[in-house]
Amino acid sequence: xxxxxxxxxxxxxxxxxxxxxxxxxxxxxxxxxxxxxxxxxxxxxxxxxxxxxxxxxxxxxxxxxxxxxxxxxxxxxxxxxxxxxxxxxxxxxxxxxxxxxxxxxxxxxxxxxxxxxxxxxxxxxxxxxxxxxxxxxxxxxxxxxxxxxxxxxxxxxxxxxxxxxxxxxxxxxxxxxxxxxxxxxxxxxxxxxxxxxxxxxxxxx
Amino acid sequence: xxxxxxxxxxxxxxxxxxxxxxxxxxxxxxxxxxxxxxxxxxxxxxxxxxxxxxxxxxxxxxxxxxxxxxxxxxxxxxxxxxxxxxxxxxxxxxxxxxxxxxxxxxxxxxxxxxxxxxxxxxxxxxxxxxxxxxxxxxxxxxxxxxxxxxxxxxxxxxxxxxxxxxxxxxxxxxxxxxxxxxxxxxxxxxxxxxxxxxxxxxxxx
DNA sequence: CTTAACTCGTACATGTGTGTTCGAGTTAAG
DNA sequence: CTTAACTCGAACACACATGTACGAGTTAAG
Numbered sequence: 311x312x313x314x315x316x317x318x319x320x321x322x323x324x325x326x327x328x329x330x331x332x333x334x335x336x337x338x339x340x341x342x343x344x345x346x347x348x349x350x351x352x353x354x355x356x357x358x359x360x361x362x363x364x365x366x367x368x369x370x371x372x373x374x375x376x377x378x379x380x381x382x383x384x385x386x387x388x389x390x391x392x393x394x395x396x397x398x399x400x401x402x403x404x405x406x407x408x409x410x411x412x413x414x415x416x417x418x419x420x421x422x423x424x425x426x427x428x429x430x431x432x433x434x435x436x437x438x439x440x441x442x443x444x445x446x447x448x449x450x451x452x453x454x455x456x457x458x459x460x461x462x463x464x465x466x467x468x469x470x471x472x473x474x475x476x477x478x479x480x481x482x483x484x485x486x487x488x489x490x491x492x493x494x495x496x497x498x499x500x501x502x503x504x505x506x507x508x509x510x511x512x513x514x515x
Numbered sequence: 516x517x518x519x520x521x522x523x524x525x526x527x528x529x530x531x532x533x534x535x536x537x538x539x540x541x542x543x544x545x546x547x548x549x550x551x552x553x554x555x556x557x558x559x560x561x562x563x564x565x566x567x568x569x570x571x572x573x574x575x576x577x578x579x580x581x582x583x584x585x586x587x588x589x590x591x592x593x594x595x596x597x598x599x600x601x602x603x604x605x606x607x608x609x610x611x612x613x614x615x616x617x618x619x620x621x622x623x624x625x626x627x628x629x630x631x632x633x634x635x636x637x638x639x640x641x642x643x644x645x646x647x648x649x650x651x652x653x654x655x656x657x658x659x660x661x662x663x664x665x666x667x668x669x670x671x672x673x674x675x676x677x678x679x680x681x682x683x684x685x686x687x688x689x690x691x692x693x694x695x696x697x698x699x700x701x702x703x704x705x706x707x708x709x710x711x712x713x714x715x716x717x718x719x720x
Numbered sequence: 721c722t723t724a725a726c727t728c729g730t731a732c733a734t735g736t737g738t739g740t741t742c743g744a745g746t747t748a749a750g
Numbered sequence: 751c752t753t754a755a756c757t758c759g760a761a762c763a764c765a766c767a768t769g770t771a772c773g774a775g776t777t778a779a780g
Contacts, residue, residue: 328779329725330724330725330726330777330778330779331777331778331779332725332726332727332777332778333725333726333727333778336726336727355766355767355768356767356768356769357766357767357768365727365728366727366728366729367728367729368727368728368729368730368770369726369727369728371768371769371770372726372727372728375769376768376769377767377768377769465713467709468706468709468710469706472692472706472710475688475691475692476685476688476710478688479684479685479687479688480681480684480685482684483680483681483683483684486680487677487680501673501674501677504672504673504718505673505677505681505714508670508713508714508716508718509710509713509714511713513709513713533749534755535747535748535749535754535755535756536747536748536749537747537748537755537756537757538748538755538756538757541756541757560736560737560738561737561738561739562736562737562738570757570758571757571758571759572758572759573740573741573757573758573759574756574757574758576738576739576740577756577757577758580739581738581739582737582738582739
């Protein structure tokens with residue numbers, strides 16, 4: 311048969327015949343390479359991704375039947391990664407202001423990367439599916455904002471949804487600065503923290 | 516000879532033989548259609564643009580030898596349009612805070628559209644050229660920020676360059692909200708104004 | 721060692737975008 | 751009216767991305 315049997319979609323395989331170790335390694339390399347490339351450039355081609363993963367293009371297709379499949383997998387991995395980080399930094403209790411500062415300081419690069427992948431997903435996946443995945447980490451941050459508004463620590467004269475939007479927009483702007491080499495990650499993180507705290511503070515305080 | 520003599524590049528023709536009226540009209544239609552389409556989607560194809568302008572694809576190429584040429588022309592037009600609006604709303608004297616508020620209130624859609632075109636230009640034009648054009652309206656806003664910082668009306672603990680970046684990022688976020696139909700232009704402008712004023716106010720005031 | 725899984729270069733089919741050519745028809749300008 | 755400018759559909763050449771098929775070589779696993 312072909313270059314590989316391609317039994318299941320590299321991800322949710324049941325219990326069947328075990329996968330060989332080198333295949334496992336290659337799949338991991340592909341996912342990390344694709345995450346990096348797609349976050350930087352949502353139009354990165356399958357050829358680029360294969361090369362970056364140190365793998366032949368055919369091998370890539372052996373594990374991921376289509377670009378859509380690959381992006382789906384990458385997005386799912388990035389989301390579960392993001393969610394883990396967010397839950398640690400900003401759990402559902404404790405002072406919202408501190409939680410938010412911690413969240414920005416420790417995981418803004420992760421969230422920014424998620425934003426880049428989101429753009430890639432928007433182009434390759436059906437809108438409904440993207441929206442569904444999008445809601446998870448976005449909703450988490452929004453809950454934190456709402457909690458802070460209700461507790462009086464964040465300004466409440468702006469819709470929480472809009473605040474989340476601005477947070478992501480600035481996250482992305484900071485990421486671009488770093489990627490363009492205009493600032494180090496530390497500088498960008500610092501600017502981000504000071505900018506966002508000004509954004510959240512209530513206007514009269 | 517071909518469908519048209521294509522003597523010069525539709526733009527900087529000297530004095531030679533006059534251009535016919537219908538050609539002039541079509542060129543104008545192409546530029547406005549391209550401006551609209553490219554601002555919304557930087558990947559809009561030449562076919563799309565021709566159709567939106569109500570013109571055959573061949574006619575488009577008769578006036579603009581390449582996609583690069585078209586984008587160059589569109590970008591130049593958008594910049595001169597933006598510059599005009601900015602100079603009226605935010606001249607180089609007068610209270611910076613008021614000038615800034617006026618600037619946002621009256622021409623944020625124009626500036627946002629310019630941002631979209633900038634993205635299209637970034638993909639089609641050499642980086643050096645984009646940067647050169649980019650500096651004009653960007654520098655204008657930056658001068659205003661610096662002036663406000665020196666006058667004490669804006670917070671000075673953030674680099675003016677970063678402030679400009681955040682302004683454009685939020686401008687774009689607001690534009691997306693409108694385009695996605697989540698808010699009206701009025702709502703978005705209002706949110707923008709309140710968000711940005713919080714960003715510029717000095718932290719202790 | 722033997723076998724099945726896996727890798728990978730080459731090549732092909734298909735689709736899409738760019739830019740050009742041809743030729744016939746239309747329209748503004750003198 | 752006459753002419754040169756202009757428009758435009760159809761077709762072509764080219765480049766590039768996706769996805770598939772083949773066949774030979776390599777490697778993990780028993």
